[in-house]
Amino acid sequence: MSTEPANPLLLDADRPGLRSADSAVRLLATADADPNKLTPAMRQYVDQKKAVGDAVLLFRMGDFYETFFEDAALCARVLGIALTTRDRSENPVPMAGIPHHALESYLLKLVQAGYRVAISEQLEDARSSKGLIRRDITRIVTPGTLTDDTLLSRTRSNAIAALCVQGEEVGVAVAELSGGIFEVLTANRQVTVDELVRIAPAEILTDESGPAAEIARQVSQHLPLSCTRRPPHEFTRHNAERTLHEHFGVTTMSGFGFDDIGSALCAAGALVRYLRETQRSAVTHLTTLTRRNSADYVQLDRNTWRALEIDRTLRTGSHEGSLLESVDRTVTAMGARRLGRWLAFPLRDLAAITARHDGVGYLRDEDAVRRRIRDALRGCADIERIAARISLVRATPRDLVALGRTLTTAPAIVEAVGTHPPHILGDAAGRLRGFAGLTELLVKSIRDDAPIGLREGGIIAEGFHPELDRLRAMASEGQSWLAEYQRRLIEETGIDRLKVGFNQVFGYYIEISHAQKGRIPANFVRRQTVKNAERYITEELKRFEDDILTARDRANELEFQLFEEVRRDVAAETGRLLQFAEALAELDILCGLAELAVERRYVRPRVIEGHRLDIRDGRHPVLDQTLDDRFVPNDVVLGEPDARLIVLTGPNMAGKSTYIRQAALLVLLAQSGSFVPASAMTFSPVDRVFARVGASDEILRGHSTFMIEMIEAANILRNATPRSLVILDEIGRGTSTFDGLSLAWAITEHLAKQTRCLTLVATHYHEMTELAELVPGIRNFRVAVQEVGLTTRSSSSPPAAGDESDERGSDAGSIVFLHRIVEGGADKSYGVHVARLAGVPMPVIRRSIEILDELQRGFERKSTHPRRAGDRSLPSAQLSLFPDPADEVLRVLKELRPDELTPLDALKLLSELKARFGA
Structure with a gap:
């Protein structure tokens, strides 16, 4: 992992690689102003650094990738490597390097920290180079353009997107460089955010306009994201058309089903241009461009996607425990x-x-x-x-x-x-x-034990190319010649411990210990002195060296050429x-x-036309595996001729949320092509799924729970259709009791009467059950609860002080959640009992029961049913924790003894009551 956290949204202006004020940048500027102070290699570096802008430049020098100036300081900090200097002049150049064999691990750290990285490679062998070694930037690595397995998740896609906003329409182009996928879509701004959250690109390209950057900002609130701003001209119709025509080798995009260069193709053109720039090559494996039609797929907004935990969990944000991981x-x-x-x-x-x-x-x-x-x-x-x-x-x-x-x-x-x-x-x-032909080519050409490197040989299989076999034979025979030559020298000189060896610096040599120096023949020419011996060369050994090294070099170069030919054939x-x-x-x-x-034990769901959802003994696909045989299955029946909307009541922790989520997940599984965890399922395909549950992330962004509830409810009411599936979990809980109840009532009523979509509403408002009597198509269901020991004492009576059984948390006066969904409405919330199960201290429990009794007595006196839509004749009531004036009047009247009052006392009492409680 990175040594510093990645910024979830990196705009160019905020990119951590840009630090124009720091001294390292001034050093680079000074060097650029007086290039004569730099070596040829450093001038080469400076030119390439200017070309890549804010990207970190890794500059290959021998066995290391070096960084200089501000990049060196950055890499030292992010990668935890040593920061040194290239020279000891008055203004030494900061330098930090990484071994070439460890490139991938360091590259991953830089990319995860949000940096773009340019890689400059040596394009020729230093041994054969005369003067400055040719180097060039071979690629620029960004979060959305990764292709190496070491930098990618094995099981998760890595996409890059580009946005082009034209009025209210947003064109979106999406590519997976590592997988050859290239597609476009158009949508309004809200749907664009929803789609991008599902696609989860690692990087988004935008122009410098506000609307596109704002969309990227909204997406970044839901997933880690790097945003790269590009010049506006890259998104123009003219440039996009030219880029796409060049890329696909066509003169019109009509063959791909596009009659006009609209916003989507403008985004696609900008994306292809960026990919070419970063890869330093044509991205020819993006062979086609497809249009994603939203009508072909179930629409899931960003909140539903998160709430249903399809690819990651809400609590931890991890893949483990998600629907995807479970199936x-x-x-x-x-x-x-x-x-x-x-x-x-x-x-x-x-x-x-x-x-x-x-x-x-x-x-x-x-x-x-x-x-x-x-x-x-x-x-x-x-x-x-x-x-x-x-x-x-x-x-x-x-x-x-x-x-x-x-x-x-x-x-x-x-x-x-x-x-x-x-x-x-x-x-x-x-x-x-x-x-068959391609398979034969690969099997015959490439050795099974081929190395990763391209220049060391050992790639091409024996028998594939006669000239290569001949050169290899020369190298192989050379080993036999060396052994025979060493034997002959020992015999001629009488030096038993004479050795013939090789190293990369001095080539072949004859090694003789210092003790035998007096016996060295005159034709031996000293080449090197080591600790305990001298090393020599002869004309015969030098001729052999020239022949054998030439053959080996020629063989390696030929192997490289043959490998490139095979690779080109495969690329076709x-x-x-x-x-x-x-x-x-x-x-x-x-x-x-x-x-x-x-x-x-999943079963095949039966797909039918119409508006129907019938699940028998359904099980939650994630909890079914974690709980195994302990999970309690339940039925869900929605649609004609049964109810289109179910009001589900019951206590917290009883399983209401699990039940409604389960229904949505089984529909999504079935429409994805999977069988489902149930004994039977019949369903009609839905066009959208909406899930209104939870708001914790939005609260952290400064939005109130109730505001988020209403925003999401508004989205559902405006966009749900009769073919949609809606699940609402505790709608209205974020405000006062009667405000929440009235909104939950009205929203549910609208979905049942106007939208007429399939709906599951889980609520703690028991008054909602009365909707079933007022609106056709609504049915009540509840979560079954078993009461244990509640018959000996009222469910709302406080336990006596010092009641040891209650303090111990025994089963006396408790409830058991059966997790079965049965028809009918719940008449108790059991909230106090749930609090007790959670470990709330008993004094608080007893006090809460006293308050509950007082509220219930007040409600029984003031209870009124919610009005039918359009009925304005009945008032509403709001409960209070303070004594009602009417209750006080009644108390005074009950305590009166009329027989003991004189007429004057009665008048005085009436006067006091009027003065105390008002007219």
């Missing part, structure tokens, strides 16, 4: 990432949902087929990311080895799928065919390889969901 049974990284996308964007089309269910059902029933496919998939590499690195000319020999091994598994997977599978499986198997198949990877991922997901169905 993931994939065995490949590609499958795990694509499953996340399936859950983030559930389908709406009935036929598409059914096709996924067909695939899962087939694999669930065919155990042998499922096992064979999963066994083969376990040996598959991450082809999606390997294909991206091949296209970007960053693939290593080991990447090609992994690709070849994976391609060899394809025939076995195709055979396992069979000849008559469901269409979705047959289509995936079809995309695995046709790679990038588009098909990405389809291959997609097919593997889909098969992995379908097999994983089938495995889950077998393991957890």
Whole structure:
């Protein structure tokens, strides 16, 4: 992890790499003003640093990546490495370096801390270079452009987005550089934030206008994010059109389904331009551009996404305990990432949902087929990311080895799928065919034990290239020649301990100890003195050295050229390889969901047209696994001819929130293509899911609980349709009792009568149960509670002082949550009993019961039913903790003895009452 926290939103003006006031920057400015004071290498560094702006420049010098000036100070602080100086002049240059073999770990720290990093590589071998070594920036690494496995999460996608705001419309372009995905969408500003929260890009590009930056700021409130501002001209129609035409090699975007260069394509053009700039190459693996149509997927706003804990939990923000973690049974990284996308964007089309269910059902029933496919998939590499690195000319020999091994598994997977599978499986198997030629090339060309490096040799397989085999034979025969030469020298000189060796600095040598120096032949030329010996060279050994080193260098250079040729041949198949990877991922997901169905007894949901949700013995998909057999299943029945809205009452901690969330999660699972934890489920696809629960994060941002409740309620009331599913948890709890009740009543009434969507309302307002008598389509349900020992004492009577059974927390006078949902409304909240279970001291419990009794007596006298919509005849009542004047009058009258009052006393009493309590 980084040594300093990453800023959740880094604008260019705030980027930590910019410190124009500090002395290191002044040093750079001074050096730039007088370049004659710099060495050629330092002038090269300064020129490249100016070209990359605020990015940290890692400058390759031999075995190290060096940083200078302000970058050195920054790296020393962030990476915890030593800060030194390059010279000892009056103004020494700050310097800090990292070993080249540790680049990835240090690079990750810098990127996680929010910095962009430019990497300048040596483009030629220092041994063969004459003068200044050629160096150039080969890539700029940013949070959204990572491609190396060491910098990426294995199971989570890494996306980058660009925004272009045109009026009320926002064009969004999204790319996954490490996976070859490139798509666009258009939406209004609110929906754009919702979509980006689901996509979770690591970086967002905006122009310098306020609206785009504001959208990025709102997204950053929900996830870690780096925001990069780009020049406005990059988002113009003209520049975007030219960039996209160059990238795809076309003269019009009509072939991609785009008749006009609108805001989305302007964003796409700016994004391609940025990717080219950072990668220093054409991003040719982004072979197509697709439009994401919001009508194809279930819409989830940012609050619903968080509340349902689909990819991370509310409490810890971690993946563990989320819906995704609970249902993931994939065995490949590609499958795990694509499953996340399936859950983030559930389908709406009935036929598409059914096709996924067909695939899962087939694999669930065919155990042998499922096992064979999963066994083969376990040996598959991450082809999606390997294909991206091949296209970007960053693939290593080991990447090609992994690709070849994976391609060899394809025939076995195709055979396992069979000849008559469901269409979705047959289509995936079809995309695995046709790679025999590429497989043969990789298997024959690259050695199984190939190294990561490209210049050390050992890459190309024996027999692939005759000239390479000949050069290798020369090097191999050289070892035999050296052994024979050493034997001959020992025989000729009589020096038993004579050795022939080699090092990188002095080449081949003959080593003789100091004790034998008197026996050295005249043709031996001294080359080096070491501690206990002298090293010599002969003309014969020098000729051999020239021949053997030339052969070795030629072999290594030829291997590099052959590897690049193979890599280019493979790169030409990038588009098909990405389809291959997609097919593997889909098969992995379908097999994983089938495995889950077998393991957890999931059933296939039945999809129908209409407006219906019927779940029998449903279980929460996360808690079902953590609680195992202890989880209590429940039914949910919504839609015609039953109720479209359920009012659920019951005490806190009884399971109301779990029940309504469970219903939403099962719908999302079913529409993602999964089976569900239930004994049976029938449903009609929904267009949107809304969840109004909790507001803790917003409170930390300065918003009141009640304000957030009302903002989210307004969003639901304005955007829900008859095909939506809405869950409301304790709506109205953030304000006074009667204000909250009135709003909860009106919101529920509106959803039932005007919106007519499928709705679950969990509430502690028992008065809400009366809605079922007033509004058609509403039914009451409650959480069953078992009372233990409450028959001997009123549920609202305080325990006597010193009641030891209560102090010990025994079962006397307690409740048991059964977690079963039954028809009818609850008539008690059991709030005091829940407080007691939580450990609230007994004096407080007794006092709360006294206050509760007083409030209930007042409510019984003043109770009025909420009015029907449009009925203005009945007043409302508000309870008070203070004595009611009417109660005092009644008390005085009850204590009167009329027979003992004179007429004058009676008049005086009336006068006092009037003066005390008013007219």
